[in-house]
Amino acid sequence: MVDSEPGNLASDWYLLSGAGKSHTALSDASHSGKATWQCSKCRAPRPGTGPIDIEVRHPPEDSPLSFISGSMLGLISADLVSKLGGAAKWLHVGSVRLEGHGDLPTWRTVHGQYDLVVRGNRSVGHWVCDECGRNVYFALGSRYLYPAPDPAIEIYDGRMGRLVVTGAIVDNLDASRWPELDVRRIRVATKPRDGLTVPIGATRR
Numbered sequence: 001m002v003d004s005e006p007g008n009l010a011s012d013w014y015l016l017s018g019a020g021k022s023h024t025a026l027s028d029a030s031h032s033g034k035a036t037w038q039c040s041k042c043r044a045p046r047p048g049t050g051p052i053d054i055e056v057r058h059p060p061e062d063s064p065l066s067f068i069s070g071s072m073l074g075l076i077s078a079d080l081v082s083k084l085g086g087a088a089k090w091l092h093v094g095s096v097r098l099e100g101h102g103d104l105p106t107w108r109t110v111h112g113q114y115d116l117v118v119r120g121n122r123s124v125g126h127w128v129c130d131e132c133g134r135n136v137y138f139a140l141g142s143r144y145l146y147p148a149p150d151p152a153i154e155i156y157d158g159r160m161g162r163l164v165v166t167g168a169i170v171d172n173l174d175a176s177r178w179p180e181l182d183v184r185r186i187r188v189a190t191k192p193r194d195g196l197t198v199p200i201g202a203t204r205r
């Protein structure tokens with residue numbers, strides 16, 4: 001599904017996510033090793049963690065962005081990483097093995113160098129993880145960004161296999177060629193609509 005407009009500006013932002021519903025889980029071996037990279041409180045990759053190599057029980061089936069269930073770690077198809085080209089430098093991209101089969105070259109793990117909270121306006125929950133310092137945030141309703149992200153950073157991690165990218169990235173992707181990639185414009189609000197007064201900006205991980 002593509003909701004993009006021609007002639008994107010550098011200040012336009014899009015949310016990329018998998019249009020499919022499938023996700024996958026860590027193998028038992030990888031599950032027991034996740035303490036090396038995962039925050040035990042909020043389940044996101046710890047700050048300073050580089051590329052994460054994992055083993056999964058089965059590959060996700062139906063979209064180029066997915067995630068590991070029970071984790072904030074995303075999965076991205078190797079094709080999509082290639083299409084991002086040099087902009088993939090904003091991501092930590094690790095390897096994926098398939099349980100009982102070895103390397104799974106069509107998939108990579110993905111988490112961003114920078115986190116960005118995609119905000120909403122209903123049923124809002126927010127706290128700062130007391131173990132890793134991450135903004136943990138949940139909300140329903142219409143999605144928006146606030147404050148405006150720094151466009152010098154072209155890709156942010158929206159968690160669980162969601163990426164927030166500039167309009168220039170979407171133009172380069174030729175998103176209509178990715179029918180299983182959900183591409184939605186996300187606007188920058190002039191003020192928060194979730195009732196929160198604490199600053200929730202992008203954070204380097």
Ligand SMILES: [Zn+2]
Pocket residue numbers: 039040041042043044129130131132133134
């Ligand atoms: Zn945490």
